[in-house]
Amino acid sequence: MAGGTNRGQSTLDYAVGVSIFxxxxxxxxxxxxxxxxxxxxxxxxxxxxxxxxxxxxxDLLVADPTEPYRLDGDCAREFFDAEGDGAGGLDCRFGTDASDLGAALHAEGSGVRVTVEGPDGVVDADFDGDGTDDGSLAAGPTPPSSGNVAVAQRAVSYDGETYRLLVSVW
Known part of the structure; x- marks a missing residue:
């Protein structure tokens, strides 16, 4: 083609390329x-x-360390019972209950919340043994709605049912 310009790109090609970019x-x-x-x-x-x-x-909430993630029901209830007396004479693996969560978990200076949750939310428990639920398996303040909150979870067995143990740290 003599005398003509041979452009390798048309306006339409250019528009498609820029749009994709x-x-x-x-x-x-x-x-x-x-x-x-x-x-x-x-x-x-x-x-x-x-x-x-x-x-x-x-470790802390299990009855037998050879069976991790299978919470001891009595010890778990005693741990989360804010009005309880520590291990309450039970053979539990923790020294301090969740009424002082920072000391119990050696996490002083951090915000910590621990909950055991099922499909319907936090699990309710019978702390005083009278057959009625009078508390929940939750301890610590509610995490802040803004800021960084790290959450770890484990699948655990509690009273024969599978739940999630959630630990929030901020």
Whole structure:
């Protein structure tokens, strides 16, 4: 073709290329911050929550250390009973109950909440043995709605049912 200009790109090709580029940039800007959110909490809080959840589910609240994640019902109720007297004469593996959660878990200086939850929320328990639920398996203040809260969970067996033990640290 003599005398003509040979352009390898038309206006339509250019518009399609720029549109694909802008959609890609918008996707990266939209989704990358959300992918980084799990790493926004300090690693120290994430590690502490995981350590506390493992300690409770595999050691402190079990009757037999060879059967981790199977909570001893009496000891678990005694641990979460804020009006109880520690181990209450039971052969439990903790020295201090959840009325002083920081001391019980050696997590002084941190905000900590521990709950045992099922499909309907926090599990209710009969603390005084009269056959009626008079408390729940929850201890510690409610985590803040803003700020970094690290949460660790373990599947546990409590009174023959499967629940989730959640530990929140902030």
């Amino acid at each position: 802008l959609v890609t940039v918008a996707g990266v800007v939209t989704f990358v911050p959300g992918m980084l959110d799990p790493f926004d909490s300090t690693q120290e809080d994430v590690g502490r929550a995981d350590r506390l959840a493992e300690s409770l589910a595999a």
